[in-house]
Amino acid sequence: MKICVFGAGYVGLVQAAGLASTGNTVFAADVSEEKLKLMREGKSPIFEAGLEELIQAGLQSKRLHFLHVADPAFERALRESRVIFVAVGTPEKPDGSSDLSYLFKVMDQLSSLEGELRDKIVVIKSTVPVGTGDEVEDYLRKKSKFPVVASNPEFLKQGSAVQDFLKPERVIIGTLDPEAMELLAELHHPFMLKRDRIISMSRRSAELVKYACNCFLATKISFINEMARLAEAMGADIREIRAGMITDSRIGDQFLFPGIGYGGSCLPKDSHSLVAQGKALKEPMKILEAIDFVNRRQRAWVADKLEEVWRSDFKGKVIGLWGLAFKPNTDDLREAPSVDLIRRLIGHGAKVQAHDPAAIPNVQKLFAKELKEGSLQLFEEPYDALGGAHALAVLTEWPEYRSPDFDKIKVTLAEALVLDGRNIYDAASLRKKDFTYYGVGAPGGGPKTRPKLKTA
Structure with missing residues (x-):
């Protein structure tokens, strides 16, 4: 044909x-x-x-x-x-x-x-x-x-x-x-x-089913991220909570991974579009509006955590980033949390050193000015991006980041601080190696940190 x-x-x-x-x-x-x-x-x-x-x-x-x-x-x-x-x-x-x-x-x-x-x-x-x-x-x-x-x-x-x-x-x-x-x-x-x-x-049903699917996936991601924020505030661990949730066959385990929010060309755009379509028909999409709010807030998790740890003093700080694409196995930067983070960190006066297995050419186009000024530096090898850095932030769960040489990371970093935006590392293991570790929805801190329950 x-x-x-x-x-x-x-x-x-x-x-x-x-x-x-x-x-x-x-x-x-x-x-x-x-x-x-x-x-x-x-x-x-x-x-x-x-x-x-x-x-x-x-x-x-x-x-x-x-x-x-x-x-x-x-x-x-x-x-x-x-x-x-x-x-x-x-x-x-x-x-x-x-x-x-x-x-x-x-x-x-x-x-x-x-x-x-x-x-x-x-x-x-x-x-x-x-x-x-x-x-x-x-x-x-x-x-x-x-x-x-x-x-x-x-x-x-x-x-x-x-x-x-x-x-x-x-x-x-x-x-x-x-x-x-x-x-x-x-x-x-x-x-x-x-x-x-x-x-x-029907044609109209086919047009709507695509939005329904993507918006439901976005709902699951934002829900687990909101639970993660609550768990962290309460001194609980979202990874343990997730393990208890996914055994329920009515819930399942797909798209229930806490992290720094969703990006890409589909979930953000489709949820925004469906909100706009509902508004035009005077059928407000309140759940989708809340999902978008949660996602925007979650994308700022790394920057917010660094502000908390360093008390908003970024003078002379260097941050190493692993992963720039919005998800593994793509070079797509559309709505990637890394884009907002880089701009925010540089805006605070910090220097950013980054690595990604696939997205570097797109980053070079998007951040040509920052690269020329030296506030952003890109590396072909992941460990090179950590030289002299005061923190490692993992933004994308590429396979090559999952089992790194933590001893090498520790001697390469200027400060043994890890912010795990995709929860791919074991907190207890890193703390035994004297890292200060923060994961999404988990009690954070250094080797001797004891979580405290926030009370009203």
Whole structure:
């Protein structure tokens, strides 16, 4: 089957390469010549396990093609393709709502094609406000274009996106058109060999289910983080509490890891968007508003703890950071807690030394001024980032940080202070080595520290 994909970003690129891997001929289009050049060379513009190999296989088979959206060859591909996926960005506006301008630029381009497009299925992969499919359909009809408009939300986790696409837990198809449903189900059939996980529903329900899933995950993260703050104040240990919670089959163990909050391109943006959508309908999303408040507060945990320990005196202080991406196995800095922390620490007059296995190129672009001034320094080796530092703060739980040489850390640091923003270390073990250790939701301090219960 010939397929077109608008947008060769995170979602569109995985979609295009994945569909090409099952025998389809896929034309992925983007506006960035720099990205297109990389992809034509078999290189992935994003850090994602297995994606580069999938791209290279598609190019070698001549089933995967990368074109500029204005290339006449892409217009020909659009005319010849039955299915057109739309995976363009829908960035967040200042009020939390979604900017759909890129989506409607795609619709303008489709409107320029000859004919009424009745044989086309336009599939929206982008996360869009509920009712966007209706708006798109009306917009195209006013231009005398009548394709089927379907919703097919993505559920890719950064760091495992390729496997999520090839072995999906579910595929949601939002359309009431039986022919379109049958064709889209057929397209996803190769990924359903063990069992059928395709769920059909109305377009509006498909648009909302993506928000519902992401906002529920955000809820779990913020809940455990709020419990962590309470546990710390009460002299309890959130890790022990979590162990007691997750044995309950009604609760489970996923997304219940205390830390310094969530980031990335999905959970923050989707929760803000759903709050804005609720506000527009006079249905306030009070839980989601609280979740966002908790997350914003939790992202400041490291800086708040350092202010407490050093009594807000950062003069001459150097902080070593391990992990800058918002989560392991990605180079994505969008809404990463590290970005806010670096700015806050430098604003206090401290110097930051940092390491990350994948995100350094993106950090260099984002903090060019700070790097030039010397207030931020980046290192290729994790221990080098700790030289002369007065504290180590772990922000991302990359595997290589999980079992470090603590004796080496101790002699490298100027002060044996560890702030474990992801709770990957054993507090008792570090205190035996004479570290002052703080974990999220656990009694903190040095070897002789005894937790005190805060009373009203």
